[in-house]
Amino acid sequence: MTTCCTVYSPHEQRIQEEMLGKNDFKKGRERIYKILESFNTQRPIIDVERAKYFTESMKETEGEPLVLRWSKALLHIAKNMTVYIDDDNLLVGRGGQPGRYGMLFPELDGDFLDVAIEQLPSRVESPFNISQADADIVINEIAPYWKGKTFHENLTKALPKETLKYTYDPKDPLKSRFIVNETASFRSSIQWVHDYERVLKRGFKGIKEEAEQKLAALDPLSPVDNMEKAPFLQAVINVCDAIVLWAKRHAKLAAELAEKEADQTRKQELLEIAEICQWVPENPARNFREAVQSQWFTQMFSRIEQKTGTIISNGRMDQYFYPYYH
Known part of the structure; x- marks a missing residue:
């Protein structure tokens, strides 16, 4: 059976018109596309402030309940981390400097942070830039504190050998095998929904x-x-x-x-x-x-x-x- 025509939703119709050049897709969205275009040519930058202030606080609260330590670290971050308002933005609040950025979470997988930080600018997939001053902070101040304390290290010790074999590369426990993924316990996932x-x-x-x-x-x-x-x-x-x-x-x-x-x-x-x-x-x-x-x-x-x-x-x-x- 053949159909006489194709029926599009209003959104699909707009996309079709834009693809055929019948509609100026930027009209009415100039602000959005201005922000988007400023991102297109940027390589992401590592912002170390979150990791720096989190680590500073955790050093001061050793021995306290973990949930309390974590909350104090967030309060320390909120007090000290630089806040930014980008040009053209009407909605504010970001975790790093203007443009594309990445944050560090040394408490989770900081056991290889000192090595990884030097490889970020040159890696083929998802390269990040980082200033030498910030790299020095990571290598000398942040990474040493977390050696032996990270979630990743504690997880590899706690997993049964059979599960560990399917979760991480036996020759390199830093590499996930993606057979059994630790996502739900290691980092947030899309099923996490706040109230x-x-x-x-x-x-x-x-x-x-x-x-x-x-x-x-x-x-x-x-x-x-x-x-x-x-x-x-x-x-x-x-x-x-x-x-x-x-x-x-x-x-x-x-x-x-x-x-x-x-x-x-x-x-x-x-x-x-x-x-x-x-x-x-x-x-x-x-x-x-x-x-x-x-x-x-x-x-x-x-x-x-x-x-x-x-x-x-x-x-x-x-x-x-x-x-x-x-």
């Missing part, structure tokens, strides 16, 4: 208040409360403080940039960014623009916290954004 709706409805201020109430209600004589629940709840409080601080640093930067901006259109955009970041994600989102920015801060800070295997899922954006869009 973005809770953030949008309550803000991190509300989440922090809930954790503080539960912490205050713990039994001081209970070993479980003191050894397990208390460190976790304090870690929740620390992370809430960290992401709010990080957002407000973006608000401050946006206001400073607005003062210097000569273009009135961009000046107004920066002032709006400052106002939005001063409110969310600390507080509940009041409109669609705030909801999107709050979600992105949550998504991006999670990427700073945890290495991504593919992506940290955005979940059902249609469901949790719709009340603000509608």
Whole structure:
């Protein structure tokens, strides 16, 4: 049976028109394509700040519960890591310097970081640039601390021999065989979904208040409360403080940039960014623009916290954004 015609969705129709030159695909999307084109010719750069400040904090908290140490490290990162607002951006929050960048997670696989860092610029697949000054920081300050402490090293020790054989190359335990993949336990994966709706409805201020109430209600004589629940709840409080601080640093930067901006259109955009970041994600989102920015801060800070295997899922954006869009 033959069909008389092909039926396209509106999106497919637009793509067809663009391919045939019947539609200016950049019209109305000039800002997006300007940002995209600035990326096309760039080689990614390694930004070491996340690894540097994470390591600094972990050195100071040895002996404390791991969940508490991790939260303190994130707070240290939020206080010290450079914040950026790229030209043309309306949505802010990134884990590294402008342009294409990569972050380091020495706590996960830093056992081979000192060797890998020197090979990054010259490798055939996915090369990265790194300044000599930053390479020296990695080799001399970051990598030595993590030798023997990384998740990768502990995982290889804990795996049964048969499983280890199918997970890593027996001749080189740094090389994954991709028969059995450690992704779900080693780094985030697409099945990880945050409760973005809770953030949008309550803000991190509300989440922090809930954790503080539960912490205050713990039994001081209970070993479980003191050894397990208390460190976790304090870690929740620390992370809430960290992401709010990080957002407000973006608000401050946006206001400073607005003062210097000569273009009135961009000046107004920066002032709006400052106002939005001063409110969310600390507080509940009041409109669609705030909801999107709050979600992105949550998504991006999670990427700073945890290495991504593919992506940290955005979940059902249609469901949790719709009340603000509608």
